[in-house]
Structure formats: structure tokens, C-alpha cells
Amino acid sequence: MAIRKPAEISNVSKDELLGYYRDMLLIRRFEEKAGQLYGMGLIGGFCHLYIGQEAVVVGLEAAAKEGDKRVTSYRDHGHMLACGMTANGVMAELTGRTGGYSKGKGGSMHMFSKEKHFYGGHGIVGAQVPIGAGLSFADKYLGNDNVTFAYFGDGAANQGQVYETYNMAQLWNLPVVFVIENNQYAMGTSVKRSTKSPSLWERGAAYGIKGEKVDGMDVLAVKAAGEKAVAACRAGEGPYILEMDTYRYRGHSMSDPAKYRSRDEVEKMRSEKDAIEHVRDLLLTGGHATDEDLKAIDKDIKAVVNESAEFAKESPEPDLSELWTDIYA
Amino acid sequence: MATQVLMPALSPTMEEGTLAKWLVKEGDTVKSGQILAEIETDKATMEFEAVDEGIIGKLLIAEGTSGVKVNTPIAVLVEEGESVGDVAAEAPKAKEEAPATPHMDVPAATVPGAPMAGKRDTSPDWPEGTEMKTMTVREALREAMAEEMRGNDRVFLMGEEVGEYQGAYKISQGLLDEFGPKRVVDTPITEHGFAGIAVGAAFGGLNPIVEFMTFNFAMQAIDQIINSAAKTLYMSGGQMGCPIVFRGPNGAAARVGAQHSQDYAAWYAQIPGLKVVMPYSAADAKGLLKQAIRDPNPVIFLENEIMYGRSFEVPVLDDFTIPFGKARIWREGKDVTIVSFGIGMTYALEAAEKLAEEGIEAEVIDLRTLRPIDYETVLESVKKTNRCVTVEEGFPVGSIGNHISATIMQQAFDYLDAPVINLAGKDVPMPYAANLEKLALVTTAEVIEAVKSVCYR
Numbered sequence: 001m002a003i004r005k006p007a008e009i010s011n012v013s014k015d016e017l018l019g020y021y022r023d024m025l026l027i028r029r030f031e032e033k034a035g036q037l038y039g040m041g042l043i044g045g046f047c048h049l050y051i052g053q054e055a056v057v058v059g060l061e062a063a064a065k066e067g068d069k070r071v072t073s074y075r076d077h078g079h080m081l082a083c084g085m086t087a088n089g090v091m092a093e094l095t096g097r098t099g100g101y102s103k104g105k106g107g108s109m110h111m112f113s114k115e116k117h118f119y120g121g122h123g124i125v126g127a128q129v130p131i132g133a134g135l136s137f138a139d140k141y142l143g144n145d146n147v148t149f150a151y152f153g154d155g156a157a158n159q160g161q162v163y164e165t166y167n168m169a170q171l172w173n174l175p176v177v178f179v180i181e182n183n184q185y186a187m188g189t190s191v192k193r194s195t196k197s198p199s200l201w202e203r204g205a206a207y208g209i210k211g212e213k214v215d216g217m218d219v220l221a222v223k224a225a226g227e228k229a230v231a232a233c234r235a236g237e238g239p240y241i242l243e244m245d246t247y248r249y250r251g252h253s254m255s256d257p258a259k260y261r262s263r264d265e266v267e268k269m270r271s272e273k274d275a276i277e278h279v280r281d282l283l284l285t286g287g288h289a290t291d292e293d294l295k296a297i298d299k300d301i302k303a304v305v306n307e308s309a310e311f312a313k314e315s316p317e318p319d320l321s322e323l324w325t326d327i328y329a
Numbered sequence: 330m331a332t333q334v335l336m337p338a339l340s341p342t343m344e345e346g347t348l349a350k351w352l353v354k355e356g357d358t359v360k361s362g363q364i365l366a367e368i369e370t371d372k373a374t375m376e377f378e379a380v381d382e383g384i385i386g387k388l389l390i391a392e393g394t395s396g397v398k399v400n401t402p403i404a405v406l407v408e409e410g411e412s413v414g415d416v417a418a419e420a421p422k423a424k425e426e427a428p429a430t431p432h433m434d435v436p437a438a439t440v441p442g443a444p445m446a447g448k449r450d451t452s453p454d455w456p457e458g459t460e461m462k463t464m465t466v467r468e469a470l471r472e473a474m475a476e477e478m479r480g481n482d483r484v485f486l487m488g489e490e491v492g493e494y495q496g497a498y499k500i501s502q503g504l505l506d507e508f509g510p511k512r513v514v515d516t517p518i519t520e521h522g523f524a525g526i527a528v529g530a531a532f533g534g535l536n537p538i539v540e541f542m543t544f545n546f547a548m549q550a551i552d553q554i555i556n557s558a559a560k561t562l563y564m565s566g567g568q569m570g571c572p573i574v575f576r577g578p579n580g581a582a583a584r585v586g587a588q589h590s591q592d593y594a595a596w597y598a599q600i601p602g603l604k605v606v607m608p609y610s611a612a613d614a615k616g617l618l619k620q621a622i623r624d625p626n627p628v629i630f631l632e633n634e635i636m637y638g639r640s641f642e643v644p645v646l647d648d649f650t651i652p653f654g655k656a657r658i659w660r661e662g663k664d665v666t667i668v669s670f671g672i673g674m675t676y677a678l679e680a681a682e683k684l685a686e687e688g689i690e691a692e693v694i695d696l697r698t699l700r701p702i703d704y705e706t707v708l709e710s711v712k713k714t715n716r717c718v719t720v721e722e723g724f725p726v727g728s729i730g731n732h733i734s735a736t737i738m739q740q741a742f743d744y745l746d747a748p749v750i751n752l753a754g755k756d757v758p759m760p761y762a763a764n765l766e767k768l769a770l771v772t773t774a775e776v777i778e779a780v781k782s783v784c785y786r
Contacts, residue, residue: 036337040335127525167517
């Protein structure tokens with residue numbers, strides 16, 4: 001994990017910083033609440049929390065424009081909140097209720113929003129990568145300047161279909177940003193135990209794809225890299241790879257005891273690299289906000305999250321007839 | 330306000346656990362994310378984190394306690410200023426949030442793939458007196474694609490050798506010249522990748538036709554076909570459809586060995602969310618492929634290399650399609666029903682000719698689509714003939730014929746005068762040697778023998 005460089009914040013406005021703070025905090029508080037509801041048995045099955053990685057999606061969303069698309073794996077709650085999907089709709093899907101984005105039929109790993117150009121929510125590691133390239137294929141075919149963000153983890157980075165996709169994306173000059181969220185662990189296997197490649201983004205060079213490594217705990221660095229990647233895509237220069245150096249604080253899923261790393265390692269990350277604390281420091285030391293201002297934001301976010309939990313408990317389970325709907329269009 | 334900390338469920342199956350160790354004590358101030366306790370589940374020892382900030386008012390369950398049910402209060406968190414006394418006044422009570430298990434009281438008849446009592450579509454496929462012309466299956470498939478590409482500029486073809494090479498089996502011959510490389514896309518040899526890209530393109534608003542050089546190679550891509558294309562509409566609560574056609578030759582060609590000779594009809598027909606088509610004649614190949622390209626769902630279109638060069642009469646119409654789920658009766662008969670599809674129809678029809686010479690009148694039904702299946706036409710026929718033989722080229726275990734037999738047993742048991750016989754390929758990988766290959770495939774002679782057997786002749 002790279003040491004964080006002093007942020008160039010001279011050109012970052014107060015509103016922008018407050019926006020990042022708010023967006024990242026929403027994801028964190030939402031995920032903590034999801035963990036709590038899981039503990040109460042209100043959320044079932046698999047539930048993969050995004051806590052620790054918030055700067056990645058919030059920074060990249062800041063580099064996106066209306067019409068851009070995104071697709072990701074099963075660790076998807078943060079992506080949905082960051083692109084403007086409602087906390088209520090996401091939480092109600094987690095509890096399997098009719099108010100959820102998939103009417104309760106998708107669950108934590110499978111949510112979609114055409115309106116927000118969010119294309120899932122995919123449970124097979126790596127499968128979303130060609131799908132993301134396909135979305136960008138459609139945009140190029142239709143002749144617009146939209147870009148697709150195809151997110152995947154360090155684990156998926158060893159899947160064959162990722163490289164099949166790299167090859168075609170560069171061959172066909174597709175406007176897709178491949179975002180490798182390297183959170184250091186593929187479930188319980190550290191990157192060091194799964195590959196001898198020194199870096200994941202450099203593998204793109206074999207196909208002629210440009211890329212770079214980014215401090216994924218620094219939302220400003222993420223945004224800057226995202227803008228560069230998106231500009232290259234819109235200029236017709238083909239795909240771009242961003243390897244986000246990030247860290248997940250929680251286990252792989254709710255049922256992961258996380259014995260593959262030390263408590264000290266996690267604590268060190270939280271205390272030294274936390275993305276939300278970083279922006280909080282920038283806001284306070286830059287004189288952009290007071291402790292009281294930030295407390296007020298915390299309170300607002302808490303209210304949004306608590307309301308989503310209430311909504312997710314109150315929303316009814318899908319009607320039994322829903323078993324047989326949406327199989328065919 | 331004091332809040333209860335409840336015993337958490339830490340895996341999809343956990344109902345109770347052991348509170349192994351407290352890592353905080355009464356009076357401690359805790360932050361959200363701080364580890365409160367270690368809890369042993371049936372699988373592992375897990376760390377349990379605080380969700381809210383506060384002060385540990387009281388630990389309700391001593392460490393070392395086993396069999397603590399999920400959702401039992403294990404501690405109380407208070408805010409600054411609150412005393413433990415306030416907490417004691419609020420008697421903690423375990424919340425019972427038993428998830429409701431819904432009764433499966435939906436009738437099985439609403440299963441999309443299950444037998445349904447419906448009205449048979451007995452209308453002719455094209456108007457009587459329509460001019461006909463002779464055409465190969467290959468030409469019919471090409472015409473279908475070309476016509477649909479002319480009619481909808483979001484339809485494009487992608488696959489190996491579909492463009493400059495003019496198609497490995499020449500199905501796409503001439504399409505690159507007419508539509509250009511934007512719409513006739515040559516891919517590298519990378520089935521998993523391009524199938525996924527095509528699925529993404531369909532989510533993104535296009536209508537891809539993916540040609541697999543053979544369906545054997547689609548096994549590299551089957552995750553994208555089933556997990557991504559077939560299931561996403563359901564998983565998205567109806568938001569995200571996948572209008573795509575996967576097509577190419579399927580089943581045995583001749584002397585190409587085990588890895589290039591498999592019929593996947595039964596595999597794909599098992600999947601809700603897919604539609605599965607397997608035409609026999611050129612007219613059906615054309616009408617069904619046009620229908621497949623227009624369908625808003627993922628369609629598996631199973632062709633056959635041996636059939637590509639065969640000629641049939643095709644109606645001369647500007648635009649004709651054949652609906653899915655409508656079987657075709659090729660020959661009417663009163664003595665036995667032969668149900669087949671795809672190349673199996675060759676053996677079924679040949680057998681029926683020969684049987685007629687011996688005085689056995691077979692009714693021959695071409696299913697044409699395997700999802701949906703036209704059960705009604707089969708059942709009506711069996712109720713008339715009281716006997717049935719199914720013919721297909723795929724492996725025998727879990728075959729389409731097995732499924733048809735089960736349906737007949739459930740819906741027309743009392744009409745049967747003999748057990749249904751399922752003819753299929755033999756239960757062996759396809760051998761290369763000419764004599765063994767012949768033995769592995771279903772034959773006209775086997776159909777004749779089976780029909781005589783069910784007719785007790």
C-alpha cells in the first residue's frame with residue numbers, strides 16, 4: 001500500500017469535499033447497518049460489505065457523466081449508492097422485500113437500475129468484465145460518447161475471461177474503464193499468494209492497454225485518475241485500466257472469520273489510511289467545515305440509513321405470484 | 330436511549346452460538362466498528378463489531394456461554410448520561426423474527442416449462458396457395474439474418490469467421506459485403522469472452538446474433554449464456570432483458586470425434602429464461618430464426634451441419650415467421666405417434682414411409698421448439714394413437730424424450746396401450762471409427778423396430 005501523497009486540494013471546492021464526505025459516509029453507515037440486519041437474521045445468504053473501499057466508487061462517480069454505465073461484482077452496495085440508487089431500494093432488496101430494486105428476487109448480489117445505468121450485481125467472479133465491455137460495445141455501436149466502468153477485484157483479475165475481454169476491448173477500441181479494486185484479498189487468499197505478477201494493471205500492457213495504479217483510499221487521487229481514464233475513452237483511445245489500491249475492513253462476506261490477516265493489519269489501515277477520515281481532515285484543517293458541521297452531516301446520514309432499515313423491515317415480502325413473473329420478457 | 334446488542338447470525342445457517350469472549354467490559358466507551366466479542370459459530374470463531382457508538386451499560390451474557398440463540402440480547406449500550414439503572418428498568422426481551430416460510434400453494438400448471446392445458450395453434454404456417462421455392466437450410470438461415478438485419482439496424486452478427494471468411498459453414502456468406510464490419514463482427518477465438526460481450530451489448534440495447542462455430546465450443550461460454558443471459562431478467566425483477574440469439578451447428582456431423590459431436594438440446598431446454606429452437610426444414614429454419622431475432626429473450630438456436638445442404642420448399646413471402654411453441658405435424662397417422670425434432674426428423678419420416686408400406690400409419694410430429702414445447706399437439710396425438718416413440722440424437726439420460734414420456738404419463742396415462750420408447754444416441758462419447766459412429770447414432774431401423782414394438786407387431 002503506497003503512502004498517501006499530500007493531496008493537491010487547491011482546486012477542490014468545499015462543496016466537492018463535503019459531497020465526498022457525505023457520499024462515503026452514507027456507504028459506510030449503510031453497510032454497518034446491513035451488517036447489523038444480517039446479524040438479526042433479516043438479511044440472508046451472502047452479504048459482502050464494502051466498508052473500507054468507499055473512496056473508489058465515490059471518486060470514480062465524480063469523474064462520470066450522465067449516460068455512463070457501471071457494472072460490478074457481488075460486492076455492489078457501495079456502487080449502487082454512489083450512482084444515486086436509493087438506500088431504501090437497496091436495503092429492501094437485502095431483506096428480500098418487494099420494495100427492493102429487484103422486487104426481492106435478486107438479493108444482495110443481484111440488483112440493477114436502468115434509470116441509473118447500473119447493470120448489476122453479478123455473482124460469478126469475473127463475468128461482469130466482458131459484460132461491461134459489451135455495454136461499451138453497444139455505446140460505440142450507437143455512436144454516443146458514453147463510457148462504461150467495469151469493476152472487478154484482485155481475485156477476478158486471474159480469471160481467463162478478463163484477458164479475453166482485454167484483448168477484444170483493445171482490438172475494437174471500446175470505451176471501457178476496467179477498474180481493478182485490489183483490496184488485497186480474494187476471499188481469504190492474499191494477492192501475494194495468488195500471483196507472482198508484481199502488479200495487476202500492468203498485465204494490460206500485453207494487450208496494449210494503458211493504465212495506472214491509484215491510491216484507492218484517496219478519493220481525490222481516484223477522481224483525478226478517473227478523469228484521465230474517462231477522457232481517454234471519450235477521445236476514442238480505447239480502454240483504460242485503473243488498479244485501485246484499497247482495503248476491505250470486514251471479512252469477505254458476513255460469514256468470514258478473516259483469520260488470514262492480523263487484527264493489527266486491519267487496525268493500521270483504519271487508523272492510517274481511512275478514506276473518510278482523510279476527507280474529514282481536509283475539511284477541518286482547510287477550514288471548510290467545523291466539527292459541528294460534520295456532526296450534522298453524520299446525523300443526516302444516520303437518519304437516511306435508519307429510514308432505509310425501517311423501510312426494508314416494513315416493505316412486504318413479494319407476492320407468491322412473483323415466483324412466476326419476469327422469467328420471460 | 331439505551332439499545333440492545335443482540336446475538337448476531339454470522340453465517341447463512343447459524344441459529345445459535347457460543348459467546349466465547351468479551352473484548353469490552355461494562356463502562357467502556359465503544360466506537361462503531363470496534364470489536365466487542367468473539368463468537369463461535371458452527372463453522373468458525375468470528376469477531377463481532379459494534380454498529381453504534383455508546384457506553385457498555387451491561388453485559389447480559391457471560392463469556393463462555395454456549396447455545397446462545399440468535400437475536401438474544403447479549404449487552405446493553407447506553408448513551409452518555411444514562412445510568413445502568415435506567416437500563417435495568419428496560420427489561421430486555423428477545424425478539425422473535427422468525428422468517429416466514431411461504432407455502433408453495435401456486436399450482437404447478439403455472440410453471441412456464443411445465444405441461445399446461447392450452448389451446449393448440451392449428452393455423453397453417455403460411456396461407457394456402459403461397460408460392461414456394463426450393464432452398465437449402467443454409468440459404469434459409471442466411472436469408473433470415475439478412476432480412477432481420479435490413480429491418481433493424483440494432484441487429485448484428487458476431488462470431489468466429491463470420492465476416493471475411495464468409496462463415497465457417499458459409500451461413501453468413503455475403504453478409505459482410507452487404508452490412509459492413511460494424512454489423513458483421515469477426516471475433517478472435519474466445520467464446521467465453523465474446524459471448525459475455527454480446528450479453529453486455531444486449532443489456533446495452535442491441536440485438537446480437539452470436540454464431541458459435543459449433544455448439545461444442547459454446548461450453549466455454551455456457552456460464553454467460555445461463556447465469557448472465559437467461560437469469561438476469563428474473564434477478565432484476567423484470568428490468569433487464571437480454572434480447573440475443575446464440576446459434577450454430579449442434580449435434581454430430583460426421584467422423585469428427587467425441588468433442589465435436591454432441592447434441593445440447595436437453596441441456597439448454599432445462600433452463601428457465603432461455604428459449605430453445607431446433608429446426609428441421611428450411612422453411613422452419615427461416616421462420617423460426619426470424620422469430621428468434623425478434624424475441625426479447627435469449628434464444629438458443631440449434632442447427633445441424635448435415636442439414637445445412639438439404640433442400641426444402643420455402644414459402645416466397647416478404648416476411649414470414651413461425652411462432653415458438655407450435656409443433657408441426659408432418660404426417661398424419663392413426664397407429665402410433667413419433668415425436669422428434671431437428672435431424673431426428675430425418676429418421677422419423679423415413680421410418681414412417683417404410684412403416685406405411687407395412688400397413689402401420691405413423692403420425693410424425695416435429696416439436697420445432699423445445700422451450701416452450703407444444704405439449705398439446707403431442708398429447709392430442711397420443712390420445713388418438715395410444716402409442717408413442719420419441720427420436721433424438723442426444724444422450725439418453727435426461728433426454729427430451731424422457732421429459733415427453735413423463736408428460737404423457739402424467740397427462741394421458743389412461744390412453745397408453747404400450748410404454749413410450751425413447752430413442753436417443755447411445756450412452757457413449759462419440760467414437761471416431763466409421764462403424765462405431767454409426768452404431769452410436771440413432772437410426773431409421775431403430776425407429777421402425779421401436780414402432781413395431783409399441784404396436785406389438
